[in-house]
Each structure stands twice: as structure tokens, then as C-alpha cells.
Amino acid sequence: MHNNSSSHRATLIDGRAEAAVLKGLVAHEVTRLQARGITPSLAVVLVGEDPASHIYVRNKIRAVEAVGMRSISYRLPAHTPQAELLELVSSLNTDAAVHGILVQLPLPAHIDRDVVTDAITPAKDVDGFHIDNAGKLAVGREDGMIPCTAVGCRLLLRRVLPDLAGLHAVIIGCSNIVGRPTARLLLNEGCTVVMTHLQSRDVAAEARRADILVVAAGHAGLVRGDWIKPGAVVIDVGINRVEQHDGARIVGDVEFDEAVLKAAAITPVPGGVGPMTIACLLWNTLCAAQGRGTGQLPRTESAG
């Protein structure tokens, strides 16, 4: 074993393997529900023709069906009026056969994202973006729907760090979709959480203090090797398409080749957080069908 600084390489956190475990659990619960005549179902709404969104939505639908759940997809033209989208959401809210509703983001500029997400019944809000769900998480409650990527990040961290209490966690990027909810979850675990964003003075200096570094900035190559404290655990949420001489490639927000020499463990991109986001979406859809929140364990029903 060579463990000197020149040969050290971080453990890779395998998001695909972790996602497969969670999907297996979901698939098992789905069979139990089906025995009672319930097939969990997810409605996915896509507005506009963004090619990346179409690929994401196709992958989500495939994953939903692979665990035995039902998916219903709605593809609306880019010029769809907001009122029409709200009508669709309203009809899905009252449809008892629909357990989860996901409106794919980003939405066209003429549609107010907050109005749409707040129109979804909180119990069917599998993204966890509704203000009621965000509010619960903000006060430390985990009985609502919690955003999928944040849940996925915590599961990956728990895999390599059994006890998160007292650790110094630094979040880079504070979107409502990823950074903020992840910060809330890590605070719930007892971490000391620092949230950095575009206006932060010295993000590198904050990052160097991190035992846990979560990067969700959407900026390829933002985090360099010298931003990472030796032995830190790095979660790279970024998904950036970069053009290279031999075609396009997906990279994260972390300069992986540098970070792998400093960190104790790191998530790759692809194959890290992304697959966990999908697996947690399946989990949330299951939770919605079972009438519970993300953070509540499945009820163990006795036979008969």
C-alpha cells in the first residue's frame, strides 16, 4: 500500500450502485402495493422542445417503468399559456390514479416557476419544490417531500461517513433545487453548514475548511485541487456539457483529476449524484403512493 501524497487516490463513490440498491427497495415496495391493487404512478409534464429536457424526461420515464410503476407523460408546446399548464396540474391534483406530479424545469420564460410548483398538491409534489415542502424542510422536518438531488447527496455521504454530526460542510451554490435543501439536510445531521454563492467573498477559503464539500454551481472546473482539504469528501452535483476535440463530454463542477489526489472520497460525473436523483424520484413517488413524506420509513404491514 502506497499512501504517500503523490500516490493517494480518493475512493470513488459509486452513484449507480447506490441507486440500484434504492431502486431495488422501491421495486420491492411496489410489488407489495400492487398486491393491494395500487400501482404508483407519476405524471411528468414537459413544456417546450429543449433537447436536454427531452432526454432527461425519457430517462425518468424509463426508470419509473423499470421498478413497476406507471408513468403518464404530457408534452406541451413551448408557447403553452401558463393558465393552460395550471389547468393540467389542477386536473392531475384531483386524479386519484396519479400519485406524483413532476413539471420538468426549466420552464419557458413566460411561465412563473413558483406559481406552477405551488399549484401542485404538496403530497404529490415529488420534486419537493412546493413552498409547504420547502418550509417543512427549512424548520428541520422531514415528513414532507424532500428534493431528490439533496436526498441523493445525503445518502451518498452517509455511505462513506456513517456519522455526519459535527463535520464542517461547505455548500457551493445555493439554488432552491439543490444547494439549499442539501444544506438543510446536512444541518439536520448535525453538520456545521456554510452556504456559499455568487456573492461570497472567498469561496476557495471556505472550501478549504470543508470536511464535506458539496458543489452545485453549474460551472465546469470551478473547484480546483487546492480548494480541497486533504481527506475531505467531495460531492460533485454539476452536470456540464463540454465540447472537446473528440466530441462532447459531461463533466462536473470539480476538476476531477486534481481533486482525486486530495479527497478521501469523491463522486464521479457521470455516475455519481445524477443516478441518485432518479432513484430518489422513484422513492418519492413510492412515498406519495403510500401517503407519507420522503423521510418517513415505509410502514411495515403485518401479513393479511
Ligand SMILES: Nc1nc(=O)c2c([nH]1)NC[C@@H]1CN(c3ccc(C(=O)N[C@@H](CCC(=O)O)C(=O)O)cc3)C=[N+]21
Ligand atoms: N422538475 C425537475 N426535477 C428534476 O429533478 C430535474 C429537472 N426538473 N430538470 C433537470 C434536472 C436535471 N436532472 C438530472 C437527473 C438525473 C441525471 C442523471 O442521471 N445523470 C447521469 C447521466 C448524465 C449524462 O450522461 O447526461 C449521471 O450523472 O450519471 C442528470 C440530471 C433532474 N432535473
